Amino acid sequence: MTRSIPRQALTDTAETVLERRYYLKDEQGKALENWETLCRRVANAVAVVDRDMEDYQELGDHFFNMIYYLDFLPNSPCLMNAGTDLGQLSACFVLPIEDSMDGIFTSIRNGALVHKTGGGTGYSFSRLRPKNSAVQSTQGVASGPLSFAAVFDAATETIKQGGKRRGANMGVLRVDHPDIMEFIVAKQDQTRYTNFNFSVAITDLFMEAVRDDLEYDLIDPSNRQVVDTLRARDVLEKIIDLAWHNGEPGVLFIDAANRDNTTPQLGQFEATNPCGEQWLLPYESCNLGSINLARYVKDGAVDWERLGETARLAIRFLDNVIDCNRFPIPEIAEMTQKTRKVGLGIMGLHDLLIQMELAYGSEEGRQLAAQIMAFIRKEAEVASIDLAARKGPFPAYDERINTYPARRNAALTSIQPTGTVSMIADCASGCEPYFSIVMIKNVMDGDRLLMVNKYFERVARAEGFYSVEVMEKVATSGTVVGHADIPLRWQEIFRTAQDITPEQHIRMQGILQQNGVDSSISKTINLPFSATPEDVRTSYMLGYELGCKGLTVYRDGSRDHQVLNTMADKTAVTSTEGLVQKAILPDVLSAKRYRLKDINQETIYLIVCFDENENPMEVFAKFPFDNRVDLKDKSTMWTTTCRLVSLALRYQIPMDEIIKQLDRSSGHLLDLPAQLGKLLKSFMAGTQHGFASICPECGGKLAFEEGCEVCRDCGYSKCS
Structure with missing residues (x-):
């Protein structure tokens, strides 16, 4: 493999994150590792799967270099747990909820076991019969999906994922479930269901009813009977209103996801992982890692050769993760081994575009992003087909049903959150633009520390507009846009998440989805505080049109903490x-x-x-x-x-x-x-x-x- 370019020293933030979350510690809480020994621990634990392969002696070094030099980082559970007694390396899971008391509490138990080992869970409550419907076995009435969601939430609150990762869940309800209106408003009170993200699974039929201003059917899942109808536009307006107020519920386009289901013979998608980028069948897990695109610019151009090598090696790494993983319950181990899905994603997209002097919101930026993602997907498939020739295709592969070439993994790519690992790599998260370019951090003794984006500082010094005064203006305003000292060209290139229009956010998500993403994409459509519900509506309709499989919108400042009182008399000051x-x-x-x-x-x-x-x-x-x-x-x-x-x-x-x-x-x-x-x-x-x-x-x-x-x-x- 081509030697990696030199790695910059880890930032103070990276060291803080590693110390707090990733390094193994003794009983007194003292770190037993540094970055080098952590990387060696992870690389060796994952490489040992191939100890009988002819290239085993070199493989551990290749894995080590890829991680140590920050070219690629696996998800947090892998960094934390590889080579340890826990050994649970997957980030997230989808668990089924059957419409019976035994099925519901089996799922609660399984979810607790998942959270205990550091994973997140996705649940669909769509199979549960609606509130007040008859229960034959007890001659009583059902309490409905939301009552049980509260029990799942309480169980998650108790576990806290072993102290390293907070419990996280996705709760999904189909738009045609009779309790959908109650579900949509459930998180209007932000003190409830605090361990859940809620999303509505929206169907093509519903979107057609919205387009034609028609009513649509609500269906009792226990008997498939139509129990009521609703005007589709009214339902969408309620989703929009709540999302405008606090970002929830999100929307998931379930039919778009199932059109890309690579193993339909095993069932249909019902839910995603907590952040929405992985559509998974019941009991599947997501085994994730991200290529740091910031590392793949050479002499002003994309280093395609090295990027391809990393993509192929990363697929082998993620495939090995499945085999050395210690899954929390046998059903997950069986299903994951059956489909062997992996999620190779990206981070540092904005870093790459900045280095290429392209604006994130520009058509040129989107086209390059699409080209890169399609290239990664192509190289990933080459690697997976090669692994299938050496080790066999994923066990559920059926050439009579699956029209694609025999490969090792049923799914290859997604774009997942990289919140903490991108801090280690000192790059922008996932496919998101930077959230800020200059920040002021208050430290001890009242001092104020300017934290300036490394690319922006480099450009500002090279072009002569760097000064403490200019940097403080940017930090105070939260944007590079509108400052006379900064050339307009660089104002465009360094636009942050809230400087980029909702349409530009969605078009980036859409073009990535269409060009190389098997599963889905975790991305936030950032809206300014002044955005209207109409802006949310436009976002949803455009996202659906572009083939996105889910959307999360967030209006700046909308997710305030609990308001205790809203009445205030004028304060008298004399x-x-x-x-x-x-x-x-x-x-x-x-x-x-x-x-x-x-x-x-x-x-x-x-x-x-x-x-x-x-x-x-x-x-x-x-x-x-x-x-x-x-x-x-x-x-x-x-x-x-x-x-x-x-x-x-x-x-x-x-x-x-x-x-x-x-x-x-x-x-x-x-x-x-x-x-x-x-x-x-x-x-x-x-x-x-x-x-x-x-x-x-x-x-x-x-x-x-x-x-x-x-x-x-x-x-x-x-x-x-």
Whole structure:
């Protein structure tokens, strides 16, 4: 294999992510690995599958180099668990839910076993009979899919995936299920079903009814009887309204997915994994990895030769993962071995386009992205056909039904979230554009650290427009667009996720789907805060037209935390002889609460109250452990700190001064002063129309991308 180009040193963020999440540790929590030894552990564990092959001696080194040099990274469970006693290397699974009490609770049990080993799960609730329908065995009535979804959610909350990865689920209901309207509005209250992403499985028949303004049938899955009809446009409008408000439910185009089902003889797709990029049959798993496209630009052109070599080697790696995997239950092992599906994806697409000096939203950028994805898919199939000749095709392959050449894997490509692994590789996530180009990070003693995208800094210095002032302007505004100091050409090339139009987002997803993606794509269609429901509607209709298999939209600032009160009287602030007096607060204030974890992973709720101008006026801490004697001192300390901060706010002490004192008092990123400081900083930034979503681990700001919330400070990801 061609020698990889030199690797840049790992960034501080990468080292933080590896230390917190990936390195094996001793009983005291001290890391036993570094990046090199981790890569060797993973490479050797996966290569050993081919110990009887003639090229085995070299294979481990090839796998090692591919990972160590950041050319390709497998999914998080593989990096965490390969070569360990746990040995569960798959990212996600789809489990069936049968319409019986035994079937439902078997699925809950199996899901718990999956979460315990670090995987995410997708469920379709579409087989369950609707609410209030008859149950013959008990002469009673059914409670409906959502009642059982709540049980699945509670089970997930308990498991927490062994402490390394948070439980994540996808809940799917077909648009023709009688309980569909209840499902659509289920997550309007964001405190419910917190371990689930919800998506509606939309059929071609439904979309035709939308187009022609017709009603469509609701069908009881237990007997296939039509029980009611709904106007399709009314249902779509409700989906649009809820998605506009907080990004859920998503939509899955189930018929488009099943048209590309490579093993229809085994059944139909019903659900996806938590982020939607893997349509899987019941009990299938996704075994994922991503090529870092940032590493494949040479002398201003795509290095096609090396990219092809990596694609072929990555397929062999992912195929081996299936054989060295320790699956959580026997049914998953059997089904995964039967179809041997893998998901070779990409990350760093935006990095590659920047290096090629192409705008992400341009037609030229899309065409190159499509060419690259089609090339990867072609090389992946070459490798899979070669593996089939050496090891045999996947066992479910039937030449009478499957018209494609005999290959080792029933599916080869998808584009999955790379939230944490892209932080290790220091590149843009998946096929997403960068979320920001310049950020200001507040560190200890009140210092502010400018974090500038490496490509942007390089260009700015080379072309003479780099200065701290310009970088701070970009960080404050959240965009490179509209700054006179920055040439228009570079403003276009460095447009971020929210500078790119919804249509450009969808057209990128559509052209990738059409050119080389077997399964689906995890991508967020970012909308500005000012977007209207009509923008969401346009996104859905265009996505369906372009052959996308699912869509997630997110309107900036729409996913606020729980609002406790919405009534606020005007806050009275008086001044006497030039002295600012304490604000007099009304009886009712609007408020938001944030569920966080402290340094010992204890749950704490921070509640922030605002005046009518959204200025924070009071902060409170609420503890589930109020009655625990061993934590009484901690509770007293938190309460006292909150009272002092509240007093400072009511006396109009400048917020940056409050933040500076909190930073100086912080002993750890996860202690109370740091948490409060993070909250106030996010408010001052003003980029999320009030407080941003807050990372539950470090208090940093969460970004919503690839259908998932991620923290660029510490590497937390809700889904990956």
